[in-house]
Amino acid sequence: MELVSDFDKLSREMKTILSVAITAALFLAQSWAEQSDDERVLLTEDFDRSADEGLAGALLAHRHIRLASSAGTDGSDAIRVAYVGYERGSERVTARYPLGVNVAQATLAFDVRFDVDFQWVKGGKLHGLGPKRPITGGRERIPEGWSARVTFKPDGHCASYLYDQDKDRTYGVGQTSNGPVFEAGKWHRVSLQVSLNDPGESNGHARISVDGKPVVETRNVVFREAGGEDTLIQQFLFSTFHGGHEPHWAPVDADGNFKTVYAYFDNFVVTGSDR
Numbered sequence: 217m218e219l220v221s222d223f224d225k226l227s228r229e230m231k232t233i234l235s236v237a238i239t240a241a242l243f244l245a246q247s248w249a250e251q252s253d254d255e256r257v258l259l260t261e262d263f264d265r266s267a268d269e270g271l272a273g274a275l276l277a278h279r280h281i282r283l284a285s286s287a288g289t290d291g292s293d294a295i296r297v298a299y300v301g302y303e304r305g306s307e308r309v310t311a312r313y314p315l316g317v318n319v320a321q322a323t324l325a326f327d328v329r330f331d332v333d334f335q336w337v338k339g340g341k342l343h344g345l346g347p348k349r350p351i352t353g354g355r356e357r358i359p360e361g362w363s364a365r366v367t368f369k370p371d372g373h374c375a376s377y378l379y380d381q382d383k384d385r386t387y388g389v390g391q392t393s394n395g396p397v398f399e400a401g402k403w404h405r406v407s408l409q410v411s412l413n414d415p416g417e418s419n420g421h422a423r424i425s426v427d428g429k430p431v432v433e434t435r436n437v438v439f440r441e442a443g444g445e446d447t448l449i450q451q452f453l454f455s456t457f458h459g460g461h462e463p464h465w466a467p468v469d470a471d472g473n474f475k476t477v478y479a480y481f482d483n484f485v486v487t488g489s490d491r
Contacts, residue, residue: 298476322409
């Protein structure tokens, strides 16, 4: 007796439906694979693993950062940053961490919760992305140098803060959100997407989203004047403090004395692609 496969037993209509379904599934799988290859995960840190390794180890070495057990978004661990007020705002809490690859486009995402008594004052810095030699702190622009960061502003607004190639400016440029986006005591998901310009062209952009909603977009940015590997996105810039360079940027108590306020961070992710 001749054996007949299960597929051969199906009707012509069922064979057609099954073939279309298989083709669609293979197409989706291929598309997903191609997208995964293009948009790679370059960095991830949720502070639930070893506190002595990777980004966690680098950050927890800072005297103003400590591990906050069970304080994360889902009851897991996070980090707490102390913003220690002084005559230039609050003491700088910064670190640069290599991503391991160089890309032309990247997205940084992280969770932040400003403590219930956090003081926005005149504003301050949050985290961002940079090339081999990021330009920050009012340093002179160089053709291969730039940086892109998020800032917090009075009353919980946020803004982009970009060091571009405009040599007539001392500090960074950017746009501010139309309304407040941060609420003290509440977790927020912040996303900064940076797409570099072609060298010398004004076609770069930066976009900030908070809790999944776009809040700031800065277009026509000349991040870099030069080309080459050193100009590409290759560092995560952990950077948070009040300031500014004057005492009126600082958090203070009811008597006007400098005080310390806190914010929590969790779930850092950087993804990137060549374009």
